Amino acid sequence: MKSIEVRAGRQRYEVLIGSGLLPGIGLIVRQLFRGSRCAVVTDGNVAPLYGEVVCASLREANFQPQLIIVPPGESSKSLDQAGALCDEFGAAGLDRSSFLVSLGGGVVSDLAGFVASIYLRGIPYVSLPTTLLAQVDSCIGGKTGVNSSAGKNLIGTFFHPALVVADLETLQTLPGRIWNEGFAEVIKHGVIRDAGLFHMVAQASSLQPMDDASPPQRDESVQPASWKLALPSFIARNLRIKAEIVAADEKEKNDLRALLNFGHTIGHAIEHAAGYGELLHGEAISLGMVASAQVSVRRAGLSVAEADAIKSALQSHHLPTALPPNFPRAKIFAALARDKKFENGRIRFVVVHEIGRASVSHDVTLEDLEAAVAEL
Ligand SMILES: NC(=O)c1ccc[n+]([C@@H]2O[C@H](COP(=O)([O-])OP(=O)(O)OC[C@H]3O[C@@H](n4cnc5c(N)ncnc54)[C@H](O)[C@@H]3O)[C@@H](O)[C@H]2O)c1
Ligand SMILES: [Zn+2]
Structure with missing residues (x-):
């Protein structure tokens, strides 16, 4: 397993990169949080693949995870979807001792990170990126946000995750088009x-x-x-x-x-x-x-x-x-x-x-x- 430290202002967080990390995510996260309630935000494609393994591991570590599924795709990066998530967190009883887990690609983490930054004026979140694009780029840096009718990412915050865990096994289920897409940001980094x-x-x-x-x-x-x-x-x-x-x-x-x-x-x-x-x-x-x-x-x-x-x-x-x-x-x-x-x-x-x-x-x-x- 590789580990990278990201520094941003006075904040520091770790990115863990390795294979087969999701089944042990509960214990990793337990080192960060004492509370028990959390929400795992994911999308309709990722939920059936990795939702249960993440929730089961969190339960084993004595957390009470609530799985919340948004529709896959860019259109979920909206203020409406962010508002709906806030309502669901309220209904699930998430309070200031709670935290979020974002499980998915860049859409899920931009959205979940944004909602984490505004719900109760901010609760921590852990990012579990599952696309190549998210693992090489969007999982760090702290830019969160949603789109508006005027343009991309026009509503958002700077809000860093408490931890990022990139499980390489998740890349195995990526459709070819989404695997390829990640190389755009890689080529950008090179250029x-x-x-x-x-x-x-x-x-x-x-x-x-x-x-x-x-x-x-x-x-x-x-x-x-x-x-x-x-x-x-x-x-x-x-x-x-x-x-x-x-x-x-x-x-x-x-x-x-x-x-x-x-x-x-x-x-x-x-x-x-x-x-x-x-x-x-x-x-x-x-x-x-x-x-x-x-x-x-x-x-x-x-x-x-x-x-x-x-x-x-x-x-x-x-x-x-x-x-x-x-x-x-x-x-x-x-x-x-x-x-x-x-x-x-x-x-x-x-x-x-x-x-x-x-x-x-x-x-x-x-x-x-x-x-x-x-x-x-
Ligand atoms: N915050 C940042 O710094 C930053 C940087 C780059 C891009 N972004 C944002 O990231 C978004 C694009 O990210 P993305 O391409 O990861 O989008 P995405 O989250 O929509 O994922 C792409 C598709 O792959 C599916 N998927 C995800 N993981 C899977 C897996 N392991 N197996 C099978 N299917 C899986 C998703 O359901 C979705 O249909 C854009 O909204 C972009 O603006 C943000
Ligand atoms: Zn980009």
Whole structure:
């Protein structure tokens, strides 16, 4: 088992990464909390797979868990769903000595983390990420939130989990499309901060990508055993990149944490334009990164060869790099124009100078973004 410490302000929390951790989660959590009541928030896909193993382990450690299931997918990241959860916690008798467990991907932890931060003005939560995307990225950093009609993640808080436990066994049940999606954030980490990581994932042979027909666990020839062995350090490498940035700039006060938004300004606009749930977050970010690489060629001296390498790396993980012809592009432009990061016609925008080195540019204009989206 690997362990990473995340520091944010005066807070510190641990991420445990290993195989088969969920059946023992009760005892791990018992070291943190004395109370007995807790809610396990999960979604309708994850509940039948891991809901009972987590609840049984919590019961064994003398907790009284209440399993609460939300519908799967991005549309659960809403204020309505957050309000409904608060009502359910009240009905379940959760008080200030209680805590939450979020069991699922980034949607569940963004939502559950948000509700943990507002219910009774904040009760602690433990995060059990079950997607690759959540294990390499969203499980740390403290950004929680829901979407509003105006855009992605516009309502939220900074609220860190008390503990994160990433059980690699859970990745075995991921459908191929959701496994692939995680590589968008991995490629992002490589592009902004770690050229070695980028080149490792760019070579599809070292980390076998999945197509939808072959989920990771069912075909050892598609996902060799060596890849499984490499997973803990691979996940840790990603989390260390994010943890280092978060420790230095937790609330995005300077430009450092903003680097994690590479591909996200355009990606979020695409996600919003498609309608939440149509494109997975990682798929929209893949498109956003292709467009942002084009902006970087124009504004930051990124070579065309490296922009192409970013595109090929995404393609080798079956991520989209072009918009479908009938995509409502006008909606992307409208969402971009509304972006609050624009000031006097310019936007704070993450550009890449070379793979592994990015910065925030203040020279990018709406026209630059529109030109890059038009090329997508
Ligand atoms: N807070 C952050 O720092 C941060 C960072 C990156 C992304 N995000 C957010 O994360 C979300 C995307 O995360 P995601 O892709 O994990 O979304 P998700 O939670 O919707 O999971 C994707 C799908 O996989 C299913 N699933 C989850 N675990 C499974 C498992 N082990 N086996 C089988 N199916 C499983 C889910 O039911 C869902 O249908 C977006 O809302 C994005 O904005 C947040
Ligand atoms: Zn993201």
